[in-house]
Amino acid sequence: MLNHLNYSNALVDLSTPQVMGILNVTPDSFSDGGKYTQFDYALEQAERMITDGASIIDIGGESTRPGAEAVSEEDELARVIPVLKAIKQRFKIVVSIDTSKASVMSAAIDAGADMINDVRALQNEGCLAAVANSNIPLCLMHMQGLPSTMQNSPSYDNVINDIMVFFQQRIDVCINAGITRERLIVDPGFGFGKTLEQNLYLLANLSKFSQLGLPLLAGLSRKSMIGDLLNRKVEQRLAGSLSAAILAVQQGADIIRVHDVQATVDALKVLKAVTEHH
Ligand code: 7PM
Numbered sequence: 001m002l003n004h005l006n007y008s009n010a011l012v013d014l015s016t017p018q019v020m021g022i023l024n025v026t027p028d029s030f031s032d033g034g035k036y037t038q039f040d041y042a043l044e045q046a047e048r049m050i051t052d053g054a055s056i057i058d059i060g061g062e063s064t065r066p067g068a069e070a071v072s073e074e075d076e077l078a079r080v081i082p083v084l085k086a087i088k089q090r091f092k093i094v095v096s097i098d099t100s101k102a103s104v105m106s107a108a109i110d111a112g113a114d115m116i117n118d119v120r121a122l123q124n125e126g127c128l129a130a131v132a133n134s135n136i137p138l139c140l141m142h143m144q145g146l147p148s149t150m151q152n153s154p155s156y157d158n159v160i161n162d163i164m165v166f167f168q169q170r171i172d173v174c175i176n177a178g179i180t181r182e183r184l185i186v187d188p189g190f191g192f193g194k195t196l197e198q199n200l201y202l203l204a205n206l207s208k209f210s211q212l213g214l215p216l217l218a219g220l221s222r223k224s225m226i227g228d229l230l231n232r233k234v235e236q237r238l239a240g241s242l243s244a245a246i247l248a249v250q251q252g253a254d255i256i257r258v259h260d261v262q263a264t265v266d267a268l269k270v271l272k273a274v275t276e277h278h
Contacts, residue, residue: 020056021049025079053265060098102126128177139185144193187217199225206251219257220244
């Protein structure tokens with residue numbers, strides 16, 4: 001856990017936990033109703049999340065959904081880069097790009113991205129080189145397997161220890177590639193190759209990752225672990241997601257990645273107020 005993250009043109013103060021709002025720009029996240037384009041919708045969503053108190057907007061153009069078809073480089077660039085540019089032009093907000101492709105990372109950095117969020121922790125060809133010459137923060141997420149098959153039979157000796165070893169290896173690889181430690185953020189990747197039991201154990205022991213001395217990001221919003229635990233469909237998972245967000249922050253998470261920004265900001269305000277008065 002650190003107190004600050006230094007961004008190119010903005011500073012995110014991590015002395016209190018911050019909310020990262022999810023902005024999906026995948027076709028499956030948008031049903032075309034006519035003249036209203038995905039581009040306009042994305043900008044409106046971004047504005048709402050900023051108003052609601054998000055300090056980071058995470059733009060994703062690749063669906064990591066289990067079984068989702070791969071997105072081509074051209075399609076991902078065409079979805080993400082115009083939205084990134086428009087948000088940077090209109091709002092004063094830190095913008096993160098959720099991608100695993102080196103070409104998208106490079107183009108996003110050129111277009112003013114403030115952060116790269118990679119569910120594959122920069123393991124794809126060319127990713128280390130793509131980010132090494134910039135100075136923006138990088139989120140390294142843990143995933144066991146690949147999105148198409150990762151939920152088949154996830155297996156660990158100990159999920160916390162195994163993820164800790166993975167982080168240590170990726171941190172070393174990054175440092176050897178010329179990326180300073182100060183730029184790194186870690187994320188255990190809830191739901192990415194983990195059973196419900198493993199996800200719950202991970203949340204219960206999340207504070208172990210503070211040993212790394214790096215900012216900790218957690219994404220729990222509307223995930224299957226909430227749905228499976230509560231037997232709720234994706235649109236009925238807000239209460240479960242808020243509870244999980246509170247628990248993650250109590251266990252040391254610095255950044256919470258969510259769909260429902262206003263509700264999460266409210267929940268964290270209650271936690272903060274109570275924590276400051278005990
Ligand atoms: C289907 C399955 C759709 C999973 C979307 C998802 C994380 C992330 C995602 C996370 C970081 C979701 C995921 N999850 N990046 N990207 N951490 N750093 O639920 O947990 O949003 S995609």
